[in-house]
Amino acid sequence: MFRSVRHMIYDLIEWRSQILSGTLPQDELKELKKKVTAKIDYGNRILDLDLVVRDEDGNILDPEQTSTISLFRAHEVASKQVEERLQEEKSQKQNIDINRQAKFAATPSFALFVNLKNVVCKIGEDAEVLMSLYDPLESKFISENYLVRWSSCGLPKDIDRLHNLRAVFTDLGSKDLKREKISFVCQIVRVGRMELRDNNTRKLTSGLRRPFGVAGTSGIH
DSSP, X not given: OHHHHHHHHHHHHHXXXXXXXXXXXXXXXXXXXXHHHHHHHHHHHHTXXXXXXXXXXXXXXXXXXXOHHXXXXXXXXXXXXXXXXXXXXXXXXXXXXXXXHHHXXXXXXXXXEEEEOOOOOOOSSEEXXXXXXXXXXXXXXXXXXXXXXXXXXSXXXXXXXXXXXXXXXXXXXXXXXXXXXXXXXXXXXXXXXXXXXXXXXXXXOOSEEEEEEEEEOSOOO
């Protein structure tokens, strides 16, 4: 509201300067005065102020010299003009929003950048950290997994990638943007023995992938 009123005041200041300059022809001056009064009436309407009743030239009608019926009819005309202006402004805003949404939806693809800082989870063995995008309404994953192999000592197995675990999900198209909600899901898979407490060397196994934990956001929209 503040920005709208400020913009209207700037317009009125500029038009006032043109009127006071005395350089405008009579027909242009008359049209400019109509624009000024229309802008004032419109501003009063959106600020819930009183509607000023005017004649065809934009001059304020004097209630002492104008009949009640004439005032009523002039008030009806002024109210109709202001309402038409409000509807026009609303329609323009809706068209702008629709065009913006259409342009946004027509963009071929979008990307989501992910930077993995750390995995704080007491596992005791090697693990795989898988990150992906999930549609909770359709109950399905909508992207491939970003895989990071995590060692039992709490660091990436590829130590050269420490502090450089980044991925970009590039398969977000206009269809995905129309989804009501998209969740970011992280799965942790333990890689090692069948049982963590298995100390029997004859039964000892290795390299088995077992689900360990999962976490997710409520939505990224």
